[in-house]
Amino acid sequence: MTETKLDTASAKPPGTTSGPGLLGRWGAFMAGRTRAVIGIWLLVLIALGAAAPSVFTSLAGAGWQANGSESVRARELAQQHFGGNSSAAVQVVIHSDTATIGDPAMVRVVEQATAVFAGDERIGQVIAPQPGFTISPDGHTGIVIAGANASTDDMVKAVDEHKAALTALSKDGIEVYPTGASALWSDFNVANHDAMIQAEMLSWPVTLAIMVLAFGSLVAAGLPLLLTLAGLVASAGGLVLLNQITPISVWAMNFAMMFALALGIDYALFLVARFRDALARTGDPRAAVAETMDTAGKAVLLSGLTVLVSLSAVLIVPAPAVRTMAVGIMLAVVFVLAATLTLLPAVLGALGTKINAAALPYARRQQHRSPVFARWGQILHKHPWPFAAVALAILIGLAAPVFGLKTAMPSIAVVPTDAPVRQGYELIAEQMGPGAPGMLSIITPTADAAATETIARASDGIVMLTPPQPAVDGADLVMMQAMPAVDPSAPRMAEILDRLRADLPADAVVGGAAAENLDLQQALDDYLPIVVAIILVLGFVLLLIALQAPLIAALGTLVSLLSTAAAFGVAKLIFQDGHGAELLGFTSQGFLDGWGPVFFFAMIFAIAMDYTVFLLATAKEHYERTGDPHAALLDGIAHSGRVIFAAAAVMVAVFFTFALADPLPPKEMGIILGVAVLLDALLVRLVLLPVILRLTGHAAWWSPAWLTRVLPTISFAHH
Structure with missing residues (x-):
């Protein structure tokens, strides 16, 4: 196919400036002050590390509620006026x-x-x-x-x-x-913590093995792990200190551990690979650090900002646990990014050629420009349509089930069968009826007590109602407990609650653990499209600023949706429909846990954009040097393909270890994120994006003059 020739004047062909840019100078500055940088980091790690061991015992164990909802108001009234006989009892x-x-x-x-x-x-x-x-x-x-x-x-x-x-x-x-709800979160947090620690212990040796294969050097492979460990210790201590100001969910650390390990290695892998290439050409460690930070360092910084922006959108959801999970990951990303942009260049400058110490034989022949991925790029350039069609068919086919995806808050099945809370729950259901574990609390003014009682007793789906109980502090309120006819996780429970609320007097409020779950689910459903829209818009804006090219920024953002949709399609098949449930060791609840779409979308999109930045920044660097879109495609994939492949292998290994967890939510997280990364790296970053660059040619990097004047000047080429 003949490429369309466009005016490349506004596509910013090779620059004429000389000398390293701001990040290049920053890297050289860090490399020249190794002792000071390491000393500062040691002080930070000692200070924050002192608090880190208490992270799992000091963080908050609850927070699964929709702030401002009717059920939360009911719980607050129960605690204030009825001796605490609330959902938290x-x-x-x-x-x-x-x-x-x-x-x-x-x-x-x-x-x-x-x-x-x-x-x-x-x-x-x-x-x-x-x-x-x-x-x-x-x-x-x-x-x-x-x-x-x-x-x-x-x-x-x-x-x-x-x-x-x-x-x-x-x-x-x-x-x-x-x-009860408090005991549920107590037992689940213990099971979840044990599962996360077990998964982390499994993932570290697998990760090290992948790193050694990718780098061919024990020293080079060990650096990312040490930096990630520093980021984890700092973020753990930071979360403990932040918890003194506002409650932080213990889940925040669980997710932070996983994300810091995956993303920290991702960033370090990109920088270390570039440093080794620059060092082989220049022979000067400080100059190699400057070149690394001037090129790969910009991509890492922009990638980190993209991750932070994606997760920040979750902060609008009015659920403390969901918000603080995002905060935990963001804090971990900040520390890992800080270590990558300060400690890593300092250590690289000090190590110099020792970065290749303890190298395997094949590593000495390894080039940064991978011949394998160069040939792959050439194949895609010659035959773009067949590969694009296959990749799109797979992604669309896997994404199709997402339209039937159902979500709900976790059922009692998320805790092990031998957990005391589950044994007590099942006893109550067996002895008193399926709806007994999900009793609804009705609080109403004394004047409305008779009308409220009459309506509640006649409400469809309510099988038992206790007589009105007066407030223990003399307040002009009464409380009744209503037993639904169904299990708290049954789909009909939402209908029973909605009907009861609609029929009761205006001043009556209905709460209880089941009501809180349903109110939270409704809030998550309401905020999902808003969160998705914010993430897409901000992701596009960041890519536009980074690449200075509206077409490839828009297309890069849109194709990131494909792997995300495909991952949720696979999630529907596994966790809702139960395909492979026996193999994976769980019983399907018939739905995906309610917080999954909002939270996992932000995480998956952040990771997808991470790879997008790595590939397109490398391609942009070569386009700036040559002005040739063909060279940009081939060199972009040749120089970043191996890193993307290795980084994806690490992430998939880390995420899939969580599939071995007994509690269902970590299993959901590991499989969904692992599938997303696998599909994104193999089909989107290494097939669709290169094909898009091939088909769009110069247009991919074109920018109107007015936009060029508005955007800050960012160049990925090192001069």
Whole structure:
């Protein structure tokens, strides 16, 4: 195919300026002050590292709520006026196959369970099992309710501290299980933490092996891991300190660990590979660092900004846990980026040729311009359409199921079957009905009590209603507990809640753990299109500023959506439809966890744009030097292909280790992100984007004169 010839005057052909740019000078400055830079980082790591070990015990355990929602208002009213009998209350299930609640042995256990909470200021009113409400019809199961007199985060910590003493009461044929929302998050956070640590331990040796194969040198391979470790320690300590100001979810560190490892290695891989090439040509470590930072350093900085911008869009979602997960990753990215742009150039300048120490034989013959990827680029240049058609067919085919994707907040199935909270939950459902674990709290003014009771009793889907209970502090309010006919995770639960809210008097509020989950799900659904739009717009703007070319910036942003949609299509097939569930060791819930689309979209898009910047920045560098789009395509993929492939292999290895986790959310995260990276690297970055560069030619790098004047001047060529 003959390329269309366009006016290249505004496409910014080879520049005539001399000397390194700002980042190049910065890199040389760092390389000339190795001891000072390392000394400062040691001080930072010692200061933040002192707080880091407490990261999993000090961070918040709850936060899964939609701030400002009706269910959160109901919980606050319950804690203020009804002794803490809210969704955050601790429910202690006491069961015996032989004895009933009134028997002396069971009474003694109830008293012992009540005594466990004595003196704990976080606990409000403790209510013994009540007939017709918290005692099963056969009398063999009763529930002690320990009211919440603290935040949801503190209630999770209260369960952490007391659940061992409570479960220790199980003996002589009597079973005791703490359950309820606070106990759910307590048990799940423990299971999630163990799974994350196990996955991290598995991923490190696999990552090191991939790095050694990619670099061919133990020293070069070890550098990214050490830098990533520094970023992890700093971010862990930073999260602990930030938690003193505002509650930070423990999930923030879980995600930060995973993302820092993947992204830190990604950045270091790009810089170290470029440094070795520059060093081989110049023989001067400081000059090589300057060239590395002037070229690859710009791409890394822009990539880091793209990741931060993508994740910042999640901050608008009014859910503390979701927001702080984004904050955790952003903090990790900031520290990893800081280490990559300061500590790494300093260490590279000090190491010089020692970067190739302990090299494998083949590494001495390795070139930065990969002949393999150069040949691949030439094949794509000669035959763009067949490869593009195959890549598009695969991506569109995998993305098609996404239109049937269903989301909901996690069910009890996300915790192991032997977890006390699940055993207690299942006992309540078995003894009192499927809707008993998801009781709805109705709080209404005393004047509306009779009308509220009548409407609630007649509401379709409500099978039991407790009599109105007056506020313990004398407030002009009453509370009723309504039992739905279905399990809290059943699709019909949303209909029951919506109908009840619509029919009740205007001043009545409906809450409870199931209502909070549904309100959060609604908030996530409402904010998803806004988050997606913000990420797409900001991603395009950053690419436009970086590349100074509107067409390739727009196309680069749009193709990033393909791998994202395909990853969610695969997620629908696996986690909703259950394909491969037995192989992966989980039971399908029939939906994807509700926070997945918002959060995973931001993460996947950030990673996709990361590779986009690496490839297009390299191509732009060669276009600036030659003004030839053919050379830009071939040299772009030849110089970045191996790095993208190796970085993707590391990320896939890191993410897929989380597929081995027992809890479902880490498994979802690992598989969805792993599939996204695999598809993005192989089909989008190494096929579709090069084909787009081939088909658009000069037009890919063209920019109107007015836009050129408006945008800041950014060049990727080192002069």
